[in-house]
Amino acid sequence: MKKKEIFAIIILAILLCTVILVLKNERQSPYDFLKYRKNYGKSQNATEFIYQADIGNKQHLIFYINENGNLASAIIKKGIFNYNILNISSEILLNGSDPYNFHFSSYNKGQNWIYWGSIQDKNVKKVLIDEAEAKLVDTNYDFRICYLLGTREVKSSLPNYKIIY
Numbered sequence: 151m152k153k154k155e156i157f158a159i160i161i162l163a164i165l166l167c168t169v170i171l172v173l174k175n176e177r178q179s180p181y182d183f184l185k186y187r188k189n190y191g192k193s194q195n196a197t198e199f200i201y202q203a204d205i206g207n208k209q210h211l212i213f214y215i216n217e218n219g220n221l222a223s224a225i226i227k228k229g230i231f232n233y234n235i236l237n238i239s240s241e242i243l244l245n246g247s248d249p250y251n252f253h254f255s256s257y258n259k260g261q262n263w264i265y266w267g268s269i270q271d272k273n274v275k276k277v278l279i280d281e282a283e284a285k286l287v288d289t290n291y292d293f294r295i296c297y298l299l300g301t302r303e304v305k306s307s308l309p310n311y312k313i314i315y
Contacts, residue, residue, distance in 0.1 A: 180210040180226045183233040192217035193241050196224075201287050201295055209236065211264070213287075213295050216241055221268050221293070225257055242268050244293060250274070250313060265309055266297035276314040 185196045198215040205211050208228040216222045220241035226233045237257035252267035265279050269286070270293050277284040277296040284298040 178233070180228070180233055181212055181214065184212060184214065184224055184226060184235075193220070193222065194238050196222075200289055200291075203285075203297075205299055211297065211299070213266075220244055221295070223253075223264065223266055223297075225264065236262075237264070239264065239266065244268065244291075250277075252311060254309065261301060263300050264297060265300075265311075266295065269294045269296055271313075273315050274313055278312040278314065280309045280311075 179202075181196065181199050181202060185199075188195060193216050195217045196212075196214040197217055200213040200215060200221070202213070203211045205225070210226050210228070212224045212226060214222055214224070218241060220243050222241045223237075223239045224235060225237040227236050237255055239253050239255045242251045242253055249271035250267055250269045252265060254263065254265045256263040265284070267277075269277065274286075274294075277286060279298045282298055282300075284296040287295045287297075289295060
């Protein structure tokens with residue numbers, strides 16, 4: 151074969167691989183990406199989907215049950231060829247005696263943050279975090295999820311919260 155033909159075949163192979171990667175990414179959900187990545191520890195490996203929200207800028211917030219049987223969250227951003235994990239928050243025990251538990255974490259080099267938790271008390275009507283109303287989500291389990299995302303500077307990793315019945 152001539153050098154031009156070999157070069158053309160190589161270029162075609164590269165283009166074909168690129169198209170396959172892009173199509174694979176288009177069909178894969180953020181949760182599937184999270185679920186099928188393994189070897190990151192039981193607290194980070196997803197076993198059951200709970201809730202997903204599109205939070206803008208090609209970012210998704212995912213709540214899931216991890217291999218420890220606890221509630222966890224991840225923020226994932228869609229890239230050109232794959233998803234990228236921006237944050238995996240530590241887990242919240244679901245079998246505790248507290249009627250609510252909260253967790254705070256920042257991501258994107260501290261430019262963004264999430265304050266989230268589980269609410270086991272069915273009588274809770276609202277959750278206010280630093281006077282802002284958190285999103286309260288029903289699940290198919292004996293708990294609800296609440297979360298608030300932000301971009302402003304946070305002075306403490308323990309914001310003030312208020313439970314409204």
